[in-house]
Amino acid sequence: MRGLLRLALLCAALLGALPVWAQDLSALARLDPAASSITGDADEVTVTLAISQPVPWRVRILDDPPRLVMDFREVDWSDAGRIARSGDAVTDLRAGVFRAGWSRLVLELSGPFTVQQAGMQTAGAARVTVRLAKASHGAFTAAAALPEPPEWALPEPSALPVVADESGGPLRVVLDPGHGGIDPGAERDGQSEASLMLSFARELKERMIREGDFAVTMTREEDVFVPLETRISIARAAGAQVFVSLHADAIAEGEATGATVYTLSDEASDEASRTLAERHDRDDLLSGVDLTRQDDLVATILMDMARTDTTPRIDRLAGALAAAIQAAGVKMHRHPIQQAGFSVLKSPDIPSVLLELGFLSSGSDLKRLNDPAWRDQMQGAIIAGLRDWHAADQALRKQ
Ligand SMILES: [Zn+2]
Numbered sequence: 001m002r003g004l005l006r007l008a009l010l011c012a013a014l015l016g017a018l019p020v021w022a023q024d025l026s027a028l029a030r031l032d033p034a035a036s037s038i039t040g041d042a043d044e045v046t047v048t049l050a051i052s053q054p055v056p057w058r059v060r061i062l063d064d065p066p067r068l069v070m071d072f073r074e075v076d077w078s079d080a081g082r083i084a085r086s087g088d089a090v091t092d093l094r095a096g097v098f099r100a101g102w103s104r105l106v107l108e109l110s111g112p113f114t115v116q117q118a119g120m121q122t123a124g125a126a127r128v129t130v131r132l133a134k135a136s137h138g139a140f141t142a143a144a145a146l147p148e149p150p151e152w153a154l155p156e157p158s159a160l161p162v163v164a165d166e167s168g169g170p171l172r173v174v175l176d177p178g179h180g181g182i183d184p185g186a187e188r189d190g191q192s193e194a195s196l197m198l199s200f201a202r203e204l205k206e207r208m209i210r211e212g213d214f215a216v217t218m219t220r221e222e223d224v225f226v227p228l229e230t231r232i233s234i235a236r237a238a239g240a241q242v243f244v245s246l247h248a249d250a251i252a253e254g255e256a257t258g259a260t261v262y263t264l265s266d267e268a269s270d271e272a273s274r275t276l277a278e279r280h281d282r283d284d285l286l287s288g289v290d291l292t293r294q295d296d297l298v299a300t301i302l303m304d305m306a307r308t309d310t311t312p313r314i315d316r317l318a319g320a321l322a323a324a325i326q327a328a329g330v331k332m333h334r335h336p337i338q339q340a341g342f343s344v345l346k347s348p349d350i351p352s353v354l355l356e357l358g359f360l361s362s363g364s365d366l367k368r369l370n371d372p373a374w375r376d377q378m379q380g381a382i383i384a385g386l387r388d389w390h391a392a393d394q395a396l397r398k399q
Contacts, residue, residue: 033082063144112140174240177201178247181225186250186360243352250361258333265339324385
């Protein structure tokens with residue numbers, strides 16, 4: 001109880017004139033103190049915080065006294081006093097509203113530490129991990145002296161990029177024929193995945209344009225090598241509302257046959273955010289939000305949030321495509337929807353799927369890919385699936 005009381009008192013001190021928890025508490029993310037901990041010794045501290053949902057956050061070190069400061073958008077810290085603590089590197093814990101819409105958690109430190117690692121896992125509930133290591137006085141002072149970004153305030157969640165609602169306009173589709181150029185993809189009987197996918201995509205594009213309601217861009221129009229990241233950039237430049245990568249890989253084990261819709265797995269999503277955030281050309285990564293002046297951590301969080309928005313849309317996209325393919329009577333793999341860490345699916349804010357039309361390792365799949373009637377059936381199914389998804393997606397997003 002002593003901790004709670006202290007927390008309440010310090011909240012009041014931090015808040016100044018602001019009323020305690022004046023915000024709508026129902027809107028707050030909640031801390032799960034039982035799943036949170038602060039552990040460590042004189043050299044290293046690990047802070048783990050379990051929060052009911054991902055929120056934008058940031059972390060920094062301040063001096064006088066040495067402390068770790070974490071700002072979160074609307075997290076209710078009233079249970080922070082119940083976080084299990086071991087070791088004596090953290091001498092005090094405080095929490096309160098830092099400013100409207102933002103709450104701050106402060107860990108007072110026994111000496112100079114710097115942040116070695118900070119991250120938030122955002123699959124389902126959020127899990128924040130911050131690792132501190134004992135630092136030299138110089139390193140600590142430098143970290144603590146870093147200026148506050150002039151406008152570190154993050155955009156409102158509603159300002160996060162969403163694909164513009166353009167009811168009535170054509171659906172902007174990017175078709176990505178897998179492989180190409182020096183990378184033929186799977187090969188069998190003198191045929192390559194790269195060339196089969198290119199001709200399939202060309203036919204599909206023509207038909208989509210003929211049928212109307214679609215604006216189609218292809219990541220390659222000929223037999224050239226296009227790096228995976230360039231494919232994502234092409235999609236972004238085209239203002240893609242949906243990205244469909246087309247493949248027919250060979251699988252060595254088992255008897256893979258039939259079409260499969262792949263989405264990006266959660267685990268890969270998080271890693272993708274991290275890797276993408278480290279890149280220089282951040283404005284390429286997330287349309288609508290200027291990330292160039294944000295630090296890496298903030299960039300990661302914003303992308304995670306975009307992904308939180310995109311993930312259910314991708315799941316519905318995969319479902320709609322699989323349903324349409326099945327409805328068209330096209331053979332599907334016995335696991336028609338699967339997840340994998342395909343790099344080309346890593347756009348945080350463009351719903352992306354990878355369609356294995358079949359497997360070149362299967363003779364019957366290869367035969368089907370070469371059959372114009374089968375291709376026509378499959379192309380019709382993809383178009384129907386995209387239409388169904390788009391209609392449902394727009395209806396849901398208007399709610
Ligand atoms: Zn492939």
